Amino acid sequence: MATRSAPARAPVPAAPEMPWLPAQLNALLAQQGHALLLEGPSGLGQFALAMGWAKALLCEAHALGTPLAPACGVCESCHAVQVHTHPDLLVLLPEAMQLDLGWSSADTDSASEAKRKPSQEIRVEAMRKMITFCQRTDARGRGKVVVVYPAENMNTVTANALLKTLEEPPGNSRFVLATEASHRLLPTIRSRCHSWKMAWPADAEIHAWLSAGHSTAEQVQGAMQASGGRPQNAWELLQSGFEPQAWSQLPRQLLHGQAGLLAAASPSQTIAVLQQLCHDVMAMVVGAVPRYFSQDSLKPLVAHLGAQTGETITQQLQQGGQSPRQRTLERLAQWSVDLQQAQRTSEHPFAPELMLTALLDQASQALQAKR
Numbered sequence: 437m438a439t440r441s442a443p444a445r446a447p448v449p450a451a452p453e454m455p456w457l458p459a460q461l462n463a464l465l466a467q468q469g470h471a472l473l474l475e476g477p478s479g480l481g482q483f484a485l486a487m488g489w490a491k492a493l494l495c496e497a498h499a500l501g502t503p504l505a506p507a508c509g510v511c512e513s514c515h516a517v518q519v520h521t522h523p524d525l526l527v528l529l530p531e532a533m534q535l536d537l538g539w540s541s542a543d544t545d546s547a548s549e550a551k552r553k554p555s556q557e558i559r560v561e562a563m564r565k566m567i568t569f570c571q572r573t574d575a576r577g578r579g580k581v582v583v584v585y586p587a588e589n590m591n592t593v594t595a596n597a598l599l600k601t602l603e604e605p606p607g608n609s610r611f612v613l614a615t616e617a618s619h620r621l622l623p624t625i626r627s628r629c630h631s632w633k634m635a636w637p638a639d640a641e642i643h644a645w646l647s648a649g650h651s652t653a654e655q656v657q658g659a660m661q662a663s664g665g666r667p668q669n670a671w672e673l674l675q676s677g678f679e680p681q682a683w684s685q686l687p688r689q690l691l692h693g694q695a696g697l698l699a700a701a702s703p704s705q706t707i708a709v710l711q712q713l714c715h716d717v718m719a720m721v722v723g724a725v726p727r728y729f730s731q732d733s734l735k736p737l738v739a740h741l742g743a744q745t746g747e748t749i750t751q752q753l754q755q756g757g758q759s760p761r762q763r764t765l766e767r768l769a770q771w772s773v774d775l776q777q778a779q780r781t782s783e784h785p786f787a788p789e790l791m792l793t794a795l796l797d798q799a800s801q802a803l804q805a806k807r
Contacts, residue, residue, distance in 0.1 A: 451671050454481045455645060456637035458506065461488045465504040469630045471602055471611040473587070475618040476634030479666025482614035483537075483585045485634070489612050490525055490581040491517045500578075513576060523575040527583045528562045531555045556783060558590045563597040570601060570609045579608040587613040588620040595622050602628040642667045646674065654680055664712075664727050684733040687713060691737055693800040695792065703791045704782040710799055711775050717741075717803070718768050721761060737803060771802035 464472065464485070472489065474482045488506065494517060497508035507514050516522035520539055529539055531554035566582055574580045584590070590598065599622060602611065613629060615621060637645075639660075645667060646656045651674045658680025663669035682697045689696035690713065698706045716726035720738045725731070741764050778795065 451484070451668055452645070452648065454484060454637075454667070456635060456641055457481050457485050457488065460485060460632075460635055461492070461506055464489050464632060465492055465506070467630055467632075470605045470609070471629040472613065473618065473621075473626060473629035473631045474612065474614040474634060475631060476616070476636075477666060478616040479663060479669035480634040480636065481668060482616065482634060483583075486583050486585060486612045486614040487517070487527075490583050490610075493581050493610060494522060494524060494576070494578050496576070496578065513578065524578060524580045525583070526566055526569045526580070527585075528558050528566060529585060530558055530589050533585075553784060556589065558584065558594050560591070560593045560597060563590075563594045567597065567601060570606045574608055579610060580606075582609065582611045583614070584611070585614040586617075587615040587625075588617040590621075595625060599625055599628070637667065639665075642670070646670055649674060658683055661730060662712075662728055684730060687717075687729060687733050687737045690796065690799045691740060691803050693796055695796055698792070698796075701792075702782075703788050703795070704779070706792060706795055707775055707779050707782050710795060711772070711779075713799075714768060714772050714775065714802070718765060718772075721764055721768070741803065767802055771798065774798060 472486075474486055476482065491507040491514060492504055494513045495505075495507040496511045496513045498505055507517075513522065517525055520527075527539055529537065533539075535554060569582070570580065584598070602625065605611070611629075613621075613625070618626065618631075642660065642665075643656055646659065647653070649671070651659070655674060655678060656670070659670040659673040659678050660667075662678065662683050663673055679697075686696045686698070686709070690710075698709060701709070712728040716729045716734060717738065719726050720731070720734050721741070726734055775798075778791075782791075
């Protein structure tokens with residue numbers, strides 16, 4: 437995890453090619469229409485698939501009028517896409533993600549000079565740039581492609597500007613929107629795109645892909661657990677030096693007000709981990725299987741909560757919802773709400789150290805048994 441004191445942000449190293457994407461790309465290239473919407477949970481490779489589709493449309497290795505095929509990777513157009521200089525490709529990302537993925541632009545540079553923190557949204561200025569981009573003639577004769585990711589990060593003004601362009605698309609412009617939360621998009625935007633559900637790869641395929649990065653089997657298994665089974669998120673965890681033992685120790689440490697591995701995390705990272713823990717503790721309390729932490733790491737914590745009462749739903753209702761288990765769930769639900777509220781200011785806290793202390797106190801209180 438990145439430390440809170442890191443003064444600068446370096447581009448995140450690109451993940452190796454995901455073996456479950458080529459088959460999806462071939463199917464996408466056979467689709468008709470001017471706009472695609474790639475949707476699914478995070479970590480399945482939406483952005484990589486969107487870029488592969490854009491690269492294929494702009495590739496100059498195949499003749500015009502012939503069926504589309506994956507990009508050759510060696511022509512001048514493919515090289516221009518690779519180095520982010522293709523005149524007929526526009527990639528719209530939040531400013532913060534531009535820095536992470538190495539797509540920094542003049543807009544980002546001016547924002548830095550103005551000492552304004554990079555935005556987490558796709559700003560309306562970027563969409564105005566898109567409108568101008570679509571109105572001009574393509575430079576290399578293959579049309580123009582606009583990539584929007586993550587599409588759910590458009591604010592209302594930005595989304596309405598895109599909607600107008602999708603309603604009256606320029607003849608030689610194609611659009612691909614990639615999203616990890618399609619329910620946050622305007623229904624009118626979704627209705628104007630051909631929807632593509634991202635395929636979830638098999639566990640064996642994911643493990644083989646992650647193991648190629650020289651991680652141990654224990655690290656791969658732990659990262660898959662901590663990421664909720666999402667491969668690209670697991671890969672990012674492994675790149676950050678993920679340690680399964682530190683992850684499994686975290687629930688017990690938080691119970692006693694200790695930061696554990698969160699001591700080196702940013703406020704937004706801390707909140708994300710606490711939300712995962714809250715989810716899993718609630719799942720254990722009601723007898724479900726946790727998603728992000730192992731059952732063994734959570735059992736002492738759940739036992740401390742005194743929530744394993746063995747009551748049936750009928751018995752809980754007869755007690756008017758005042759059973760120990762119900763009170764525990766109510767307290768955990770309130771903790772979840774508090775974390776959502778803290779998330780709104782996590783990118784610009786007044787004092788990150790004080791925010792971490794407050795989050796740890798909040799977690800310790802939520803996880804304490806109240807009889």
